Amino acid sequence: MRALIIIDVQKDFLANGFLVVPEGEKVIPVINNINHHFDVVVATKDWHPASHKSFACNHHEREVGEIVEVNDLPQILWPAHCVSNSDGAKFPEDLNTKVIEKVFEKGTKEDVDDYSGFFDNGKLNDTGLHDYLQSKGVKEVYVAGIALDFCVKYTALDAKALGYKTFMIEDASKGINFRPNDVQNAIIDMKVSGIRVIHSRELEKVFSGDY
Numbered sequence: 001m002r003a004l005i006i007i008d009v010q011k012d013f014l015a016n017g018f019l020v021v022p023e024g025e026k027v028i029p030v031i032n033n034i035n036h037h038f039d040v041v042v043a044t045k046d047w048h049p050a051s052h053k054s055f056a057c058n059h060h061e062r063e064v065g066e067i068v069e070v071n072d073l074p075q076i077l078w079p080a081h082c083v084s085n086s087d088g089a090k091f092p093e094d095l096n097t098k099v100i101e102k103v104f105e106k107g108t109k110e111d112v113d114d115y116s117g118f119f120d121n122g123k124l125n126d127t128g129l130h131d132y133l134q135s136k137g138v139k140e141v142y143v144a145g146i147a148l149d150f151c152v153k154y155t156a157l158d159a160k161a162l163g164y165k166t167f168m169i170e171d172a173s174k175g176i177n178f179r180p181n182d183v184q185n186a187i188i189d190m191k192v193s194g195i196r197v198i199h200s201r202e203l204e205k206v207f208s209g210d211y
């Protein structure tokens, strides 16, 4: 069984959102075009309490982009984004959400961030995604969405480490490039870890085993 995991395609990461990922909206038509290829389609949502420690505004005299320690983990400070139940945490209207059978919320605990769709950054809590995929008999996962160099990358790395045959669909993902070359380096990290980085037009070839 093959699963598509759509990572954090949420209004706050798109144009006019609070944490804009350049060209983030370009992933939407690509994801809408490929979702029919998969047996299972799930999504993640960044879903933070307003008091979340990844927000610069929740630290005294700290700016967006600074790195602090939260519970012994390095934490990049972001603008407040994807607060649970806010408009910015919603899926954009043009994303086909009918095919999404389950949504996994991440970053729900105030004092730890979740870049991966599977676990928090301290690997203490899991989101239930792995159990769900196991219950569906999923062996192959295809990861796409936002941001390529953070949540897409860490989800793909965890999927691979959990034993899934793992693909990252590059044209269905966009990165933030918080540091120059983050996207390029994320792609290298994924490839080195045995994740196949593909273009959506290669899917049929991948499914037929020619890839």
Ligand SMILES: [Zn+2]
Residues within 6 Å of the ligand: 046, 048, 054, 081, 082, 107
């Ligand atoms: Zn977040």
